[in-house]
Amino acid sequence: MPSNPEPVAGLAPAPEDVAAVDVSELEHVYGDGRSAVTALGPISLRVPTGSFLVIVGASGCGKSTLLRLIAGFERPTSGTVRTGGEEPVPGRGAGVVFQQPRLFPWKTVGGNVDLALRYAGVPKPERARRVPELLERVGLHDVADRRIWQISGGQQQRVAIARALAGDDPLLLLDEPFAALDALTRERLQEDLRRVSTETGRTSVFVTHSVDEAVFLGSRVVVLTHRPGRIALDLEVGLPRTGLEPDELRALPEYAALRTTIGHAVRTAAALEGETR
Incomplete structure (x- = not known):
């Protein structure tokens, strides 16, 4: 992202110390009694304004659950979620893109x-x-x-x-929006989304299974463990957000190194239950 992105039209800038997303000691349990399943947590995560955070991990690790909690579609079992310093309300403060366009x-x-x-x-x-x-x-x-x-x-x-x-809305939440598309269309939409996020300066949280997609899109990547999902890796990407064509970006040695690091973390985290880094 640009170091000083233009503010989104019509929005007052957030105070410097207020994160776009602030998750603290978050846990989420589905069901109760003997059938209860802990899907997520505990997780603490702070996402500064203007970041492009990608959450990656194996199926069932709680990625989509975390996104729904950030969107306000569900309430956490324990812990807190704040977006722009406030409790999230569905349909307010965040645009949401699902796997199916709806x-x-x-x-x-x-x-x-x-x-x-x-x-x-x-x-x-x-x-x-x-x-x-x-x-x-x-x-x-x-x-x-x-x-x-x-x-x-x-x-x-x-x-x-x-x-x-x-x-x-200052926040854009995307739940595997390109998963059902062919490879060529997926790459084109990745390029579109990367450009749009850079132009608007919006904070984005993007869920995916794809390591390459995570490296290409993210300014930061978080890998979750197997259920219950906890943070196994939290990594700043550090690649240029502007000035390179997609093929040039993917050809960088640093890009390949990040793919290797994150890919290893995803494979390792898929076997972890309740462990953290």
């Missing part, structure tokens, strides 16, 4: 983005200006009038990202 198929591409702006309280004249801007940002300026069923799966995910950006 768009309205009876609306056009532009209509889906317009609806998100409408829910965000943006006046109609302003929406007419911002819909093309948001679609341009994700490379969809030429399909605004198409129905959702008339565009590809990759384009649908671009619409979902544009919709998540529509509310000018």
